[in-house]
Amino acid sequence: MNPITALVGRNARLVFWRNFLAWQKYAVSSVAINIIDPFIYFLAIGLGLGAYVTLTGHGTLMQFIAPGMLGMAVMNAGTFDSCWGCFERLNFNGVYESMVTAPVDPLEIAAGEYLWQAFRAILYGTLFLAAVAAFGLIHSWWVLACPLVFALGGMAFAVPGFYVAMIVAIQEHLFFYFSFVVTPMLMVGGVFFPLDRMPAWVAAIGWCTPLYHAVAACRQLLVGAPTLQTGIDIAWLVVFTLAMMFVPRRVLRRKLGN
Amino acid sequence: MADHPGPSLERGTSVSCPRGPDGGIPRATMQTVCMASQLSPAVAANGLTKSYGPLEAVRGISFAIAPSECYGFLGRNGAGKTTTMKMIYCRIARTSGTLDVLGLDAAVSAREIKSRIGVVTQENALDQELTVMENLLVYGSFFGLRQAEAEKRARSLLAMMSLTGKERAKYKELSGGMRRRLVIARALVNEPELLVLDEPTTGLDPQARLMVWETLNGLRDRGLTLIITTHYMEEAARLCDRIAVMEEGRIFAEDTPAGLVQRFAAAEVLEVIAEPAHADALAQTEAFDGLVRRRERHGDVTYLYTDDNRALLARMAQAGLDSRRHVARVATLEDVFLNITGRGLGE
Numbered sequence: 001m002n003p004i005t006a007l008v009g010r011n012a013r014l015v016f017w018r019n020f021l022a023w024q025k026y027a028v029s030s031v032a033i034n035i036i037d038p039f040i041y042f043l044a045i046g047l048g049l050g051a052y053v054t055l056t057g058h059g060t061l062m063q064f065i066a067p068g069m070l071g072m073a074v075m076n077a078g079t080f081d082s083c084w085g086c087f088e089r090l091n092f093n094g095v096y097e098s099m100v101t102a103p104v105d106p107l108e109i110a111a112g113e114y115l116w117q118a119f120r121a122i123l124y125g126t127l128f129l130a131a132v133a134a135f136g137l138i139h140s141w142w143v144l145a146c147p148l149v150f151a152l153g154g155m156a157f158a159v160p161g162f163y164v165a166m167i168v169a170i171q172e173h174l175f176f177y178f179s180f181v182v183t184p185m186l187m188v189g190g191v192f193f194p195l196d197r198m199p200a201w202v203a204a205i206g207w208c209t210p211l212y213h214a215v216a217a218c219r220q221l222l223v224g225a226p227t228l229q230t231g232i233d234i235a236w237l238v239v240f241t242l243a244m245m246f247v248p249r250r251v252l253r254r255k256l257g258n
Numbered sequence: 259m260a261d262h263p264g265p266s267l268e269r270g271t272s273v274s275c276p277r278g279p280d281g282g283i284p285r286a287t288m289q290t291v292c293m294a295s296q297l298s299p300a301v302a303a304n305g306l307t308k309s310y311g312p313l314e315a316v317r318g319i320s321f322a323i324a325p326s327e328c329y330g331f332l333g334r335n336g337a338g339k340t341t342t343m344k345m346i347y348c349r350i351a352r353t354s355g356t357l358d359v360l361g362l363d364a365a366v367s368a369r370e371i372k373s374r375i376g377v378v379t380q381e382n383a384l385d386q387e388l389t390v391m392e393n394l395l396v397y398g399s400f401f402g403l404r405q406a407e408a409e410k411r412a413r414s415l416l417a418m419m420s421l422t423g424k425e426r427a428k429y430k431e432l433s434g435g436m437r438r439r440l441v442i443a444r445a446l447v448n449e450p451e452l453l454v455l456d457e458p459t460t461g462l463d464p465q466a467r468l469m470v471w472e473t474l475n476g477l478r479d480r481g482l483t484l485i486i487t488t489h490y491m492e493e494a495a496r497l498c499d500r501i502a503v504m505e506e507g508r509i510f511a512e513d514t515p516a517g518l519v520q521r522f523a524a525a526e527v528l529e530v531i532a533e534p535a536h537a538d539a540l541a542q543t544e545a546f547d548g549l550v551r552r553r554e555r556h557g558d559v560t561y562l563y564t565d566d567n568r569a570l571l572a573r574m575a576q577a578g579l580d581s582r583r584h585v586a587r588v589a590t591l592e593d594v595f596l597n598i599t600g601r602g603l604g605e
Contacts, residue, residue, distance in 0.1 A: 011400065018396045022387035093386045101347060101377040102400035102448075103369045258348045258368050 015112020071215035078157030121154020153214035333504035376445030435466025
């Protein structure tokens, strides 16, 4: 079984369907939580701080952080559920334990989760995008390609998040991942401020994060046609995601395999 | 059934049982079973072991389960029952030995085996975020069932398990007995040839347990092969055609419930409650020979296994032994179990 081919298999779709059935029951609160957070940041920084600050060479602060917040919404969508949700589905709710008594491979469970996180990222990203549109920050029909970036970004965050959920022994350890990996990404991902005045090493670290590329691609699609740089950002996300998919193979074998 | 010579009838906590070279039951036992049924076994293990690092959970067990048989693994916690079950339902890989389930090697054909068996695990069994019906539909879909077919089967299984009307109930709204019945219903959704149940009634109240027993008896009557683990003697006696008593990762004895009672206990048991001096007298007296088939002593109680309690009491009176404080009862699997595994906690 290959983690990439598992993505197109029937069982991955069934795992997705299972997650959808569970999610339906708390969809409204889930949507609210995932949208309100970035939206408040957007208002506070874009409108509030933006009244005083303009970014030299990057337009208004609001215009700058709108795609940044989009990237953050996608990151949260892809990370939270793949960490907390998958940890619970592995350890508490009997979800994966049930699945592996049926003819389901652990890699198919992982694949279904990645698809599910991609869906969440598309949903929350698009809803947030609609809110941003109301502020007149969209200047190009290319914005319609944004959901593709959301899907890729969601997966790029889901794969490492899922891996962390599989390896941690207790739920509290997930906070380490958030405190030392996820939150710092906001600093170097080009979300709140551009990286061109930062030391080169900061920009270099930023370039190595999926958040940077998701934000950069969205930023371009909000204002015009994709450039070569956008193509590189998207390719980066694809390569990163596919490569990362091979990482959880051993832990899955150990926890859910036979 | 192969006829083992009976164990020593003298008192003592250790009983001897003929062992094969691998420490399990001799191969002849399995062959006899399978020849009797004229079919290849539903499950066959030979020299099966499972180690977790230095811990040997299963230490070379051999058994063969005939189609349509109800086979029980009886043992206390940590005896290796659940590990054995997990190997059978392909949840964990064996360390050594052979294990064939439905004629397929468990190490090679796990996916096909899983598609043809039903599994009732001990805990963590249901998807707690889904309703009753969703649990059945999602699980059924993993076996390739189309939605309409899965729903049809789900409804008939819910009816069979007395869960009709609970289709939309959430996990939290179900009692322990309902949950267990739902897990059993779910395990049947793929119409399995073999049903594996790990402690199906642990933690249930008496009514719920009775209902699970009825269900399992019904399935057995329909010819489904059942494998159960339990530490309830009553359960094993009621449900199982044959029982393997497990202790410390080995199969200590394997027989029919009646056969086990015959070999490791007797038809009846006289429990004599006596002070130490008197108990010593009970242990030494030769007068019982021929009447007492086995003696065990634990604390104040001396257990005299006999085929005739009335005759034994008469003989005791003749010999002038005090038998005023006693319990005379029929021997059960419980006696077998305690005689094999000892009366201590063994921890």
